[in-house]
Amino acid sequence: MDDDQASRAESPDSEEDPLLYWKKSAEKYDFDPDTEIVEPQRHYSRLDELERDVVHASEFFRCRGKYDLTDNTLPDLSQGRPSLVSERIWKHLAKGKVEVVPDGPDSKEIQEKVESLLKSYLIICNVLERLHFLEAAGFCREGYSMLVERPEQDLAEVTRVSVSAPIALRDMMEVAIDEVYSKLGSSSIQRIENHLRDHLPISIIWLIENIIGLEWLSRGHPRDQSKNFTLMNLRMTVLMLDLALIAYMGSHGSQFGQYINEELESIVVSGTKEYSWNFRCSQKRLACLDEFLDSNKVWVFEVRETKRDPQLHGDGSPPGKSQQLSILTDMEDFADLWGPVWTVPAGDNAVQQYNVSKGFIARVRGGAGGNIGGPVNCHWYSWASVNGGEAKIQPTLAKFGKDKGTEDFSIPKGWRLRIGASLRLNKTCSYKLDEYESEYAQTMVPLGTTETVWRPDTRTIGFSAAQYIGITVSGTQKKIPSTTVKDHIWNKLSQNPRRANPCFLNQFLVVEISHCTGNSRRRRVKDLLHMERVRQHLQYFRPGWDKTQWGVQLLSLPDDGNDALMAFWETHHKERGEIGDLLCHVLDLLHKTGPLTGGKFAAAYFTNHEELCVKVDIPLNDWAKPLHDSSSTAVYAIVNGVCLKYDTRGEITSHEALNTAHTVFQTRIAL
Secondary structure, three states, X not given: OOHHHHOOOXXXXXXXXXXXXXHHHHHHHOOOOOHHHHOHHHHHHHHHHHHHHHHHOOXXXXXXXXXXXXXXXXXXXXXXXXXXOOHHHHHHHHOOOOOOOOOOOOHHHHHHHHHHHHHHHHHHHHHHHHHHHHHHOOOOOOEEEEEEEEHHHOEEEEEEEEOHHHHHHHHHHHHHHHHHHHHOOOOOHHHHHHHHHHHOHHHHHHHHHHOOOOHHHHOOOOHHHOOOHHHHHHHHHHHHHHHHHHHHHOOOOOOHHHHHOOOOOEEEEOOOOOOOOEEEEEEEEEOOHHHHOOOOOEEEEEEEOOOOOOOOOOOOOOOOOOOEEEEEEOHHHHHHHHOOEEEEEOOOOEEEEEEEOOEEEEXXXXXXXXXXXXXXXXXXEEHHHHHOOOOOOOOOHHHHOOOOOOOOOOEEOOOOEEEOOOOOOOOOOOOXXXXXXXXXXXXXXXXXXXXXXXXXXXXXXXXXXXXXXXXXXXXXXXXXXXXXXXXXXXXXXHHOHHHOOHHHHHOOOEEEEEOOOOOEEEEOXXXXXXXXXXXXXXXXXXXXXXXXXXXXHHHOOOOOOOHHHHHHHHHOOXXXXXXXXXXXXXXXXXXXXXXXXXXXXXXXEEOOOOEEEEEEEHHHOHHHOOXXXXXXXXXXXXXXXXXXXXXXXXXXXXXXXXXXXXXXEEOOOOO
C-alpha cells in the first residue's frame, strides 16, 4: 500500500458511499464537505468516473472523434426510448426508417433531410441527459461552459451554455419533426425546406441570445444559395455542444483523447460544398494563467467560414504572433471551471481581489476598460511572485508597482475580467529605485546562497481571512488546476475557516521524527497540538489558547472517530475563525517541510525561541523516499522530543541507527 493511502484517516465505519457521508455530515454540522482534503483519492476518482461516463455516452465517442456533418447514422436504440426523447418522437424513431412517398421525385432527398433532423435531435437529447446527470452529481448547476476564441483580440471567452438553451432547441426541433412527419406523404422537398426555414430559425436566434459568443450562428450564405443551411447549422451546433461538454468535464484542460486511444491536439468539423462553415477545437496556451493551470493547454473553439490559411500556426495564430491567449470571463464562470475562488471585498460594490488556489487575481494599471460592465484588465499573481513564496500574504499596492492614491485598483462587482493583459513599458512611471530601496531594504540579503529562514521575526506575516469582513467563496475543486492537499488545507483555513471540514485533523499527514533515534512515524494533524514545543510556540501567537473552553475541548478530543470532532466544530461555531487561525499558523510554519532537491528532506525543529529547519539525508533514511506532497497526500515533518526505538532485541542501539542508516518508518495500512 502506498503512502498516499496510508496517510489517510480511516473511512467512516459504514457501507455508505464516503463522499455521500461527508456531504450529509457537512449539512448536519454546517461546514463544507472538503472531500478533496479528507477523501482526496475518492474525490478525484469520482471526477474521473464522471468524465468517463459522460465521454462514453457522447456522440464524440460513438464516432471515435470523427465528426461528420453528413453522417445521419442513428445510434443504437435497442435499449428503448432515451429518457429525454419525447414519446411522440419515439414513435417515429421506433419504426427504424423514414417513410416517404415511394418513387417520389424527391423521396431520397426528403428522407436524408428528415434523418438529419432526427440525428441532430437525438444528439441534443443526449447532451441534455448527460447534463442532468452531472447536475444530479453536483458537478455543475444550470449549465456548463466552453471557451470560444476571439482571434482579433488574442483572447478566449468563457461562454456560458445555460441549460435552458439546449432545452429550447430540443423543444423547437420536436415541433418541426412533428409537422414535417405530418407532411411526408404529400410534400415535395421544396415544401419541406420552406417549413424548416419558417420554424427552425427561431431556435437559432434564441441560441444566439442565450449562448454568448456563438454569433457565428447568425451568419452564412443567403437561403437561396444553400438548400440545407438550416439543417447543417443545427448539426454544427449540436456537435459543438456535445464536444464542449466533454471539454468542460476536464475544466477544458484534460486530454480526453485517451478514451478513443488517440493523442488529440485538435478536432476539426468540416463543412460541405454547400455549407462552407467549419469549427475547430484545439489545445492552446493561456497567458498568465498557464502556470496556474499547471501548464495544461486548454481546449478552445474557433469557427471559420473559409479554409484555414496554411501559413497559420497549428493553433491558428499567424507567424511571429503570440500563441498565448488571455481569458475573458466573469468570476462565477471562472470559479465553476477552476475554483474555488475567495472574493475579498473592497466596499459594498467592489472587490479588492479574487484569491484562488495558487495565488490571486487583481486589477492592473489602466485596467478599468472603456465600457460599463467591463472588461477589467487583470493579472494572475502566484503567491511566490509577490514575496518569494515564503508565505501567502495579502499584497500591498507597492508590490505591483502601483502608485498609491493615484488610481482605484478595485474591481466593480459583476464586471467581466480579462485575465492575462499583456505587459507594456511605462516610461512615465514616477516610482523610483530609491523609493523601492527605502521600502524594502529590510528584506534584502546579500547575493548568493541563503539559508532557509524559520525565525518568526523574519518570516512574512500570513494573510488571514479574519482581517476582512464579508469574504465569500464560489466554485468547487475539479481536476484542473492540480492543487496539493497542503494548499487546499491552507486555502480553507486562511480564506474561509468557518466552512472548513474539521476532520482533516484526523488525517495522518504529520511525520514525526525522533530526535534521538532518527526513526519516524505518521501522526494525526491534531497531534501537533500535543507536542510540547509546538504548544509553547503557539503561546506566543495566541497566549492562553489552551485554557479557553474550545482549546481545552480541542486537546481532549479522542484519538479515533470523526463524530466527536464534528460535534466540537458545531459547538464552537462562533469560534471557528479563531480556531482556524491557530491551526493555519502552525501548519504554515510546516508548509515547506518535505522532500528537497539534492537528496535532502526538510523537517521543522522548534527551539524555545525560534523555528529552524533540519535537513535529513534521504539516502540514510529510506523511509523518506515515498513521502511527498501531492493532490492526494501531504507531509508536515517535524523533529520532536520523542524516543522511537526499533525493537531489534538489542542488536541495534539508537545511536547505531543514526550512523548505519537503519532508521525505520511506522505507518498504517489503509484497506
